[in-house]
Amino acid sequence: MSSILTCKNLSKSFGSKQALNNINLNIEKGRIIGLLGPNGSGKSTLIKLCNDLLKPTSGELQIMGRTPGIETKKVVSYLPERTYLNDWMKVSEIIQMFQDFYQDFNIEKAYDMLKRLNVNPNERLKTLSKGTKEKVQLILVMSREAQLYLLDEPIGGVDPAARDYILDTILGNYQENATIIISTHLISDIERILDDIIFLKDGQVVLTKSVDEIRDENGKSVDSLFREVFKC
Amino acid sequence: MLNKLLKYEIKATARLFLPLYLTIVIFAAINLLFLDVPNASDKAFSSYGLMIGISMFVYVILMIGLVVMTLFVLIQRFYKSLLGDEGYLMFTLPVQSWSHILSKLIISMLWTIASGFVGFCSILLISSNKINISEFFSRIAMAFSQIQQQLGASTFLVGFEVMVLGLLTLASTILSIYAAIALGHLFNKYKLLASFGMYILLNIVSQIATTLFGAIFFNHSIFTPGGAYIPDLLLINSILLVSILYSGVFAAGYFFLTNYILKRKLNLE
Numbered sequence: 001m002s003s004i005l006t007c008k009n010l011s012k013s014f015g016s017k018q019a020l021n022n023i024n025l026n027i028e029k030g031r032i033i034g035l036l037g038p039n040g041s042g043k044s045t046l047i048k049l050c051n052d053l054l055k056p057t058s059g060e061l062q063i064m065g066r067t068p069g070i071e072t073k074k075v076v077s078y079l080p081e082r083t084y085l086n087d088w089m090k091v092s093e094i095i096q097m098f099q100d101f102y103q104d105f106n107i108e109k110a111y112d113m114l115k116r117l118n119v120n121p122n123e124r125l126k127t128l129s130k131g132t133k134e135k136v137q138l139i140l141v142m143s144r145e146a147q148l149y150l151l152d153e154p155i156g157g158v159d160p161a162a163r164d165y166i167l168d169t170i171l172g173n174y175q176e177n178a179t180i181i182i183s184t185h186l187i188s189d190i191e192r193i194l195d196d197i198i199f200l201k202d203g204q205v206v207l208t209k210s211v212d213e214i215r216d217e218n219g220k221s222v223d224s225l226f227r228e229v230f231k232c
Numbered sequence: 233m234l235n236k237l238l239k240y241e242i243k244a245t246a247r248l249f250l251p252l253y254l255t256i257v258i259f260a261a262i263n264l265l266f267l268d269v270p271n272a273s274d275k276a277f278s279s280y281g282l283m284i285g286i287s288m289f290v291y292v293i294l295m296i297g298l299v300v301m302t303l304f305v306l307i308q309r310f311y312k313s314l315l316g317d318e319g320y321l322m323f324t325l326p327v328q329s330w331s332h333i334l335s336k337l338i339i340s341m342l343w344t345i346a347s348g349f350v351g352f353c354s355i356l357l358i359s360s361n362k363i364n365i366s367e368f369f370s371r372i373a374m375a376f377s378q379i380q381q382q383l384g385a386s387t388f389l390v391g392f393e394v395m396v397l398g399l400l401t402l403a404s405t406i407l408s409i410y411a412a413i414a415l416g417h418l419f420n421k422y423k424l425l426a427s428f429g430m431y432i433l434l435n436i437v438s439q440i441a442t443t444l445f446g447a448i449f450f451n452h453s454i455f456t457p458g459g460a461y462i463p464d465l466l467l468i469n470s471i472l473l474v475s476i477l478y479s480g481v482f483a484a485g486y487f488f489l490t491n492y493i494l495k496r497k498l499n500l501e
Binding site for chain 2: 014015048051052053054055070071073074076078080082083084085086088093097100101102
């Protein structure tokens with residue numbers, strides 16, 4: 001009953017290219033899950049399916065027992081792998097926009113994080129660097145008090161010094177029973193915050209395990225296990 | 233939620249249109265001042281004439297720009313903000329897809345009408361030394377009173393119907409562009425080219441439908457050449473009502489098609 005995300009025989013193809021092939025998953029509440037896999041393994045596709053930006057070719061996906069739609073969008077906070085910010089707004093205006101549209105948005109938290117990361121709210125988004133834009137997006141996403149956070153490559157574009165702060169931000173800004181799914185290939189950086197991992201390869205789930213199990217049974221870090229499983 | 237979307241759509245577009253409108257009015261005024269100087273044509277080859285030429289040229293370019301930009305923004309606000317990268321934000325908002333379409337449509341209609349109005353006023357402004365503006369308006373008023381004599385008490389009704397028909401035609405034109413873009417987006421490759429092709433296709437279909445429809449329903453002596461026939465009120469009314477219904481059906485068809493694609497077939501890659 002406590003599962004937040006379930007996939008049953010979920011497949012997605014683009015034309016003749018199969019991006020996800022018969023995925024079965026059951027993700028429980030209150031966990032931090034690493035969705036790990038090499039480029040093109042289907043990580044973003046899976047996350048986009050959760051956000052209703054893509055439609056499954058077959059099978060089904062449910063968030064809190066509902067197919068993705070307006071009700072799930074209210075409780076899912078999504079960080080895409082690209083910048084979706086429109087150029088002409090100021091940072092403060094996009095924050096206002098989130099405040100307008102999401103009931104679970106906490107504006108104080110957003111301004112607090114902006115301050116900590118030295119982002120000027122009166123700056124136009126156009127003038128921000130790519131890394132700063134990513135920080136703004138992450139702040140927007142983490143300022144929501146959502147049930148499920150879907151973070152697609154949250155630390156890819158920011159410098160290593162900011163990475164630690166961002167990970168702490170992620171950890172410090174979610175409630176007990178909320179769930180976080182982080183997709184990345186920068187495993188060693190995020191390993192310390194993960195509870196569970198899902199390995200994706202060529203659109204299929206090859207492994208789901210808790211990080212503790214990996215350490216106990218395999219005697220390895222997630223990073224070295226990943227290198228072993230995905231050895232080229 | 234619709235009113236919030238409308239608010240942001242206005243914000244996103246006003247910053248483009250308002251400066252252009254202002255520039256057009258300013259250049260119309262500059263042209264008016266230049267043309268207002270007596271015997272200006274005698275000085276056609278002087279530097280003064282050159283200035284007239286340049287300011288007129290700029291004005292004409294601006295007017296062309298007005299048409300192009302109105303159309304461009306209409307397309308771009310739909311394509312880029314829903315199906316481009318910004319779509320990742322718009323489609324993860326807890327908002328129904330029809331509200332997105334409706335907000336884009338309403339604001340596009342608003343700017344199209346505003347652009348037409350600004351263009352018309354700027355022409356009036358430039359020609360205000362050549363024609364007598366008050367006479368111009370009194371002529372229009374006269375024309376209206378003649379119409380009123382013909383139609384009697386129903387003038388208001390007919391005027392209202394004409395207005396509704398105009399708005400619906402505008403809406404269905406814009407929605408046909410949206411539908412074409414949405415259809416084009418279903419293709420895996422060459423989405424823009426496909427959208428363009430779909431627009432042509434939708435137009436051919438609607439042209440054929442209109443021709444057939446006209447041939448069946450409006451096969452009346454009013455349209456036969458040489459028929460000295462004064463249309464009666466009932467006929468005018470019924471033509472207008474049928475036309476309203478007709479473009480309403482088209483607008484609704486395009487709307488539902490676009491909504492179906494955005495809701496059920498959306499694939500942001």
